[in-house]
Each structure stands twice: as structure tokens, then as C-alpha cells.
Amino acid sequence: MFLFKRIYTLALTLMLLAAGTALSAQTTQREKVESMRIAFITHRLALTPDESRQFWPVYHSYRHDLATLRRNFYPMDDGSDPHLSADKQVDFEQKKLDLKKRYIPQFEAAIGKDKVNKLVGAEEDFKKMLVQIVRNRREQRNEPK
Numbered sequence: 001m002f003l004f005k006r007i008y009t010l011a012l013t014l015m016l017l018a019a020g021t022a023l024s025a026q027t028t029q030r031e032k033v034e035s036m037r038i039a040f041i042t043h044r045l046a047l048t049p050d051e052s053r054q055f056w057p058v059y060h061s062y063r064h065d066l067a068t069l070r071r072n073f074y075p076m077d078d079g080s081d082p083h084l085s086a087d088k089q090v091d092f093e094q095k096k097l098d099l100k101k102r103y104i105p106q107f108e109a110a111i112g113k114d115k116v117n118k119l120v121g122a123e124e125d126f127k128k129m130l131v132q133i134v135r136n137r138r139e140q141r142n143e144p145k
Helices: 002-021 029-045 049-073 084-112 113-141
Strands: none
Touching: 029 049, 049 084, 049 113, 084 113
16 A cells, blocks of 8 residues: 555656646746645655645645735835845744644644644755755856857
């Protein structure tokens, strides 16, 4: 059974990655990153099909609320300085923590405590991976040909 789950997870991950690379030219960079995020988290947490059905709607709702929070603190279109004061930064971080605390019971109901603990690490690892991808692309552009 364990082997089946690992093979299923790997196959799902590869399909998601293949779908991500086969997306049309109109697909935005953000959509590509979200496809990568889904594949990465699905693989890292070894989500079963049932867990995926329960987890992803909650996770997408969480990401939507997080994006709304970010937009409220970092308005891009008003011409103001994008850097926040120390007080505002602390307030923003506290609101992010409050949001995570609000969603943890929903995540636990969908995938259990052990996988929720892994989720936090998986999100951080995904961010690190994205930063490395961006660095590599910048380095490649600056290389003489």
C-alpha cells in the first residue's frame, strides 16, 4: 500500500509539472508558480486523493485570504513607498500569524496534525526553491554567450 501511495504521488506530481510546462503562452507567471506550488506540496505531504479533495479548497481559501491581507498592507497603485514602518510590519506579521492560527483546525481536519506540521516546512522550502530558480535565471541572463 505504501508503494502504491508513493507511485501515485510521484505520478500526480509529474502530471502536474507536465501540465504546468504545457500551459499556453497566455498563462501568467503567477499561474505557473501556483501549479508548481500544488505539485510541490502534494508531493511533500504525500497527499492521498481523499486528502487532496479536502485539503486544496481550504488551502486555496487560505492563500486568497493571505493575498487580500497583503494587498491591504502593501497597496501597489497609490504611489506610496512600498516599505512599511516597523509598527506596520509587526502588525502585518501578527495578522499573518492570526490567519494561520484560524486555518490550522481546518487543515488538521483535512489532512491531520502530522501533515499540517509538514505543510509549514513545505511552504518554506517552496519559497527557497523559487528564490533559487530566480537567482539561477538571473545568473544565466548575465552570462556572456
